[in-house]
Amino acid sequence: MCALPVLASRIAVDVDADLPGVYGVSGEAPGVYGNASYDSGVQGICDTEGPTVPSPVTIAGVVGTSDASHGVIGTSNALVGVYGFSTQSVGVVGQTQNPNSAAGYFVGNVVVSGNLTVGGVISPNPKSAVVAFPDGTQRLLYCMESPEVWFENFGTAKLKRGRVVVKLDADFAKVIKRGDYRVFPAPEGDCRGLYVRRKSATSFEVCELMGGKSSITFSYRIVGRRKDIKGHRRFAKIDTRLSMPPLVTRPPRKRGMRSSALRTFLTRFEKEKGAWQRRPRRTKKGSGSRPLPKYVRPGMRP
DSSP states (O other): OOOOEEEEEOOOOOOOOOOSSSSEEEESSSSSOOOOOSSEEEEEEEOOOOOOOOSOOOSSSSEEEESSSSSSOOOOOSSOOSSSSSSSSSSSOOSSSOSSSOOOOOOOOOOOOOOOOOOOOEEEEEOOOEEEETTTTTTEEOOOOSSOEEEEEEEEEEBBTTTTEOOOOOHHSSEEEEEEEEEEEEEEHHHHHHHEEEEEEEEEEEEGGGGGOOOOOOEEEEEETTTHHHHHHHOOOOOOOOOOOOOOOOOOOOOOOHHHHHHHHHHHHHHHHHHHSSOOOOTTSSSSOOOTTTTTTTTTTO
């Protein structure tokens, strides 16, 4: 059996007091439990309330708000500091109205298990990387986008009497579809031009145009389709709008009694009141009154 939480509550606490307003301790059950049908289960305010959420989100299981401090803090030594989960909508939502601030900020590595979608209705800016410049500033470099899903690799090689066979990088070949990749050679010396003669699952051959016999160095770029992507569609449609469930609102209050019904009720009440007042009073014992029932003991008040 779960132990019930031990709860100590203080109605008022001085500002300088070291004791908490509510303190809950439990062995196997929640230390503090809050449940409300049509309002937030638990609401915490630090000093002064902070801003209201600029969307139709009015109530929640836990609400933390503050004007100058953090609204909600979660920490852990072994597990997740803050965990958000949802079966129908978004697990965690971050939003800001200041264009110079960030809706989400991560100090450390970020892991995404699933699709990463950037842009859309909320923010049309493309994906970018922050690069430090020699002058000490931070600059943005943007990603190139494509309707296909590719991996790419770069390398250099050298012709020998106008031709050379270049082996694919073994690790790169493991993650692409070997029968569907592109090679773009670029000569780094004077020649008649280069072309890709043949491609296989392990290598490709580059030759000089018009039967040339040059022995120049060239660089190349390989673009291959990702092997782990199945059923990809070009220019697939996506809806980036936030899906919100219907809001839980307070039930409508019952309408008051109409004036006509109220007058009828008062009239009936006055009649019954008058009839009750006109009822003959019970006479004293021995004055010809009816005998008391057997279940009524003498001296018992009616």
